[in-house]
Amino acid sequence: MNTHIKLGIVILGALTIASCGNSDKNAQQQGPPPATPVTTYTVEEKSVTTTDTYPGVVVALNEVELRPQVGGYITAIYVKDGQKVSKGQKLYEVDRTKYLAAYNSAKADVAVAKANRDKTKKDADRYTKLAEQDAVAKQRVDYALTDLANAESQVAAAQAQLASAANDLQRATITSPLTGTIGISQVKLGAFVSPGTTILNTVSTNDPIAVDIAVNQAEIPRFLALQKDPSAVRDSVFSVQLQDGTIFKGLGRIVTIDRAVDPQTGTIKVRLSYPNASGNLIAGMTVNLLALNKASEKQLIIPYKSVVEQLGEFNVYVVGDSSKAEPRIIKLGKEVNQDIVVSSGLKRGDVIVVEGVQNVRPGAVVQPASAAEANGQQPAAAAPKK
Structure with a gap:
């Protein structure tokens, strides 16, 4: 019985040793994992124009709010909303009745003042000649000259009143201050407007x-x-x-x-x-x-698709010695079409992974390949050797 047990143990041990030997041999035959096919890019400096x-x-550039300078009711609107207008073109009219009456009255006052001035001037001239002949008292001449000065002042006052009335009459018609486009009217026909406060249009x-x-x-x-x-x-x-x-x-x-x-x-x-x-x-x-x-100086540019974002940081895989890819943190600048500016983390001449980056792990060996291979497509079969 003991002999059979010892024989079984020997056989089991031999099988185990043989199995381990085969595993080591298979591992030696498989070797390291194959290199990951990628497309790489060599970092370089370029002149950059961003937007x-x-x-x-x-x-x-020029805009004016139209406000009346005289009060009254709107009696005429000469333009349509949104119409093109020229400088000096008539736009609105405020009731001119009282302003026309005031103008005519002021005009008549000027005529009266001038007539009175002409009369007093003749009197002053007459008394002055008589005084030269000692035919009238000097005091009477002084009175005549004073009346003439007062008459001149009345003429000036009447003329000022006429000018004010003329301005009010003119301002009753609102014209365009510039050439441009008028907006939507803020008042309608018959509306009462107050000087300086009511907005007519723009x-x-x-x-x-x-x-x-x-x-x-x-x-x-x-x-x-x-x-x-x-x-x-x-x-x-x-x-x-x-x-x-x-x-x-x-x-x-x-x-x-x-x-x-x-x-x-x-x-x-x-x-x-x-x-x-x-x-x-x-x-x-x-x-x-x-x-x-x-930009005033050349800057480092890389394809934007090579950038990987992790936990709020931006990384690229840099291919170093022995074709191993290692992640490196970078800081990004402005986008330039499909590329992006790198402000720090890389230098000119660095080789980075552009396509196939999703298949790369830190420390993995990579092998530059075509874009098709980097995307997982099978390369075309090689022609048979003759």
Whole structure:
């Protein structure tokens, strides 16, 4: 019985040793895992032109609120809402009846004052000649000259009253102060208006037109330089993006940089003028101003798809010695089409993984391959050797 047990143990041990031997041999035959096929990119420096976006509002370069300078009832409206108007064109009329009456009355007062002055002048001349002949008392001459001076003053006062009445009569007709477009009327025929308070309408120019943006105070030197640079207009540095995504590519130029920075926001207002013959820009629209920003020095550029975000940090896989890929934390700058600027973490000449990055693990050996292979596709079969 004991002999059979010992024999079984010997056989089992031999089988176990044989099995271990085979496992070690298989492991030696398999070797390390195969290299991961990827597409790589060598980091280099390039001249970078990015696009900065600023929220903007379209404003009229010239805009005037129409308010009556005399009171009364509106008796005529000469234009339609939204109509194009010319400078000096009649727009509204306030009841002219009392202003015309006041003008005629003032005109008559001038005539009376002048007639009285002419009479007193003749009297003064007559008494002056008589005084030269000692035919009248000197005191009487003084009275005549005083009457003449008073008559001259009355003429001047009457003429001033006539000028005021003429102004009121003229102001009863409201004309356009500029060439542009009139808005929707705020009053109707028969409405009573008060001088200086009632808003009748608004007239504004629309060609050219302007876009206002708020710029951080740190960018003031840049915009001051662009304001003085005539090539900024020729190179279309500034374009306008409308709400539907279309781009208004007029030749915009900086016309005004505000006098002071807003201390609450740390920004300054910049106004740009655009030709607007097409009328696509309308005052009050909210738009995005797109400003090209060419970097003064070359910067590091990498494909954006090579970047991996983990826990709020951005990484790329850098291929080092022995073709091993190791993650490296980087800081990103501005996007440039399909690429992105790297502000720190890489240097020129570094080799990074671009495609196939999802298959790479830290420390894994990688093998540069075509984009198709990096995406998991099988390469075409090689032609048989002859």
